[in-house]
Amino acid sequence: MTTPRSFIKKSLFAAVVTLTFASLTGAANAATEAFTAGKDYKVLSNPGPVDKPGQIEVREFFWYGCPHCFRLDPFVQQWLKTKPSDVNFVRTPAALNPLWEQNARGFYAVDMLGQTEKVHSALFNAIQVKEQRLFDQPSLASFYASQGIDANKFNGLYNSFAVTGKVAQSRKLAIQYQLEGVPAVVVNGKYVVQGEDGKVLEVVNFLVNKERTAKK
DSSP: OOOHHHHHHHHHHHHHHHHHHHHHHHHHHHHHTSSOBTTTBEEOSSOOOOSSTTSEEEEEEEOTTOHHHHHHHHHHHHHHTTOOTTEEEEEEEOOSSHHHHHHHHHHHHHHHTTOHHHHHHHHHHHHHTSOOOOOSHHHHHHHHHHTTOOHHHHHHHHTOHHHHHHHHHHHHHHHHTTOOSSOEEEETTTEEEEOSSTHHHHHHHHHHHHHHHHHO
């Protein structure tokens, strides 16, 4: 038999359990929806391919002459230090106009020589801090030579078939993703995140987790 006092105790206990569960559920939902589509990122209607199927791709589109890309780069560099093993990061120089294409060719030529990490930040600094105009083959060849890269090898690759193919792929993806500017980070060919501060990588992490959960 349930007495009035025990009934009250049971009712209060049930109420506490209900409120606790509601609070936990609400917190979980809030965490899940920390960032929203249309506000913090764009959902692509026409998803693109990824370089390494089975891994979650994070592809950064940038231009060395872009001050916003320069401001984002330190956050990207920091993020790379703790990048999850199931994530494939791809730097993609945007080539949406003739000027940007020159830097894209330079990037891919250096990348084929395996020297990207050595000179990536140095070129950003030279253009954005030292205000050097490094936007054509001769000036880029001279700059990269100052960084220890063989100018003859660089020039040999600059207009090569292989580099031209990579530039064309970069342009094709940028158009497919409907990019109107840089920096832009595309997660798994499905989502576009734009900005120039640490929030960009917070949203990227959110979307990576979203893709990881979807795979499971």
